[in-house]
Amino acid sequence: MRIVILGSGNVATQLALSLKAIGEEIVQVYSPNLTNANNLAEKVAASAISNLAAINTKAELYIISVKDDAISAVAAELNHVNGLVVHTSGTTDLSILSDQVKRAGVFYPLQTFSKSRNVSFRHIPICLEAEEQDLILLRELAGKLSSKVYELDGEKRKVLHLAAVFACNFPNHLYALANQILQQHNLDFDIVRPLIAETADKVMVNLPDNVQTGPAIRGDERTMDKHLKMLSNLPELQEIYQTLSNSIKITHK
The missing domain is CATH 1.10.1040.20 (ProC-like, C-terminal domain)
Structure with a gap:
């Protein structure tokens, strides 16, 4: 699966590394700071961008992993992509994406992350939310990463x-x-x-x-x-x- 990572912080870093390790293709990493984007992109053999106008529109999955108050602004720049757009937040409603993009979901890993400390996702709970067809895609991906996959709505x-x-x-x-x-x-x-x-x-x-x-x-x-x-x-x-x-x-x- 071709995946774009939007963010370069703790969660984005560990998720990108783990997805790469299970054979997924990270095609692009976005960060408003190009140095940060490059640092992560080099680790996962992806291209780096600091301008969302240069987003790869051919990916199947776009993972927004930024501060909660920045999710909406990033999503607004993805309204033209056909792939599934998800965020990794525990407290942000799905509607912040579904109001702006064609296909929306949540891919929330419940763990504390640091850039410098690599973790195995095998036993990390991953919480999903999406429409049924997109949920199938997320279940398959999450199942490759973790043995603990849950479907939770926004309130839970x-x-x-x-x-x-x-x-x-x-x-x-x-x-x-x-x-x-x-x-x-x-x-x-x-x-x-x-x-x-x-x-x-x-x-x-x-x-x-x-x-x-x-x-x-x-x-x-x-x-x-x-x-x-x-x-x-x-x-x-x-x-x-x-x-x-x-x-x-x-x-x-």
């Missing part, structure tokens, strides 16, 4: 994205705050990495509620008071600590 996809923020973005920020606390006392983040790994491993085989530990679930007010006093010079962390501890206590009342 938004719920999934919200849950993903709680499951991924917030915990990573808490790791950053933990590192901040450690650095203030000349301790290395490596010390807590095994703890993070074990916590993640446990929820792979258990529901999170069933493996919750710590002073809040034990009702250990004495320890929590000590922790809050230790954070007296960091009131924003005090607030986060109190809010999360209260949430744990309420959940496990």
Whole structure:
């Protein structure tokens, strides 16, 4: 299948590399920054463009993988192509495409991506939405990449994205705050990495509620008071600590 990648960020990069690896033909990479377009295009043997007027109109699939607020502007430049146009957003309605292009769909991989860290798509959930005929094409492509393919409408996809923020973005920020606390006392983040790994491993085989530990679930007010006093010079962390501890206590009342 001839595919055009519109975007050069984290998702676009990993998706382009993985599609190339399974034998799909990436014919073109677009980015408003030509250097970024070239960097990705070289990795997948594609041509690079920075002007949508130069878009290849013969591709079967156009994957828009840009910031959510830029999807509409990119789609507006694709109203003349006959191929299927999809976006990779978890929170953007299909209508932002279907109102502008001939054939529209969603191809949303649920994972955290970085340009520098290659990932296997084999177990990454890919969420699809499209009209039935185009859904067949997307199912076939997604099935080549992943063993976990789901058909979700826009509302369920938004719920999934919200849950993903709680499951991924917030915990990573808490790791950053933990590192901040450690650095203030000349301790290395490596010390807590095994703890993070074990916590993640446990929820792979258990529901999170069933493996919750710590002073809040034990009702250990004495320890929590000590922790809050230790954070007296960091009131924003005090607030986060109190809010999360209260949430744990309420959940496990």
